[in-house]
Amino acid sequence: MVLKALKPETEMHPSTRRSKINLSSRQNSLILNFEAKDTSSLRASINSYMRWIMLINDSFQALEELSRK
Secondary structure, three states: OHHHHHHHHHHHOOOOOOEEEEEEEEOOEEEEEEEEOOHHHHHHHHHHHHHHHHHHHHHHHHHHHHHHO
């Protein structure tokens, strides 16, 4: 589900000249491959995707809590 949520981000906003991100999954694991021309671009890309993943996770947890009530 996380891959499905992030996939549009890579399709709607293709990689820049400074960084490239490829998403895939294997079994129950999400695989993110980052390529960047400099450490600033790499860090920015990683931070963006980690924030989105954390947001998706928080949303799933909130929905689980609501469904238990």
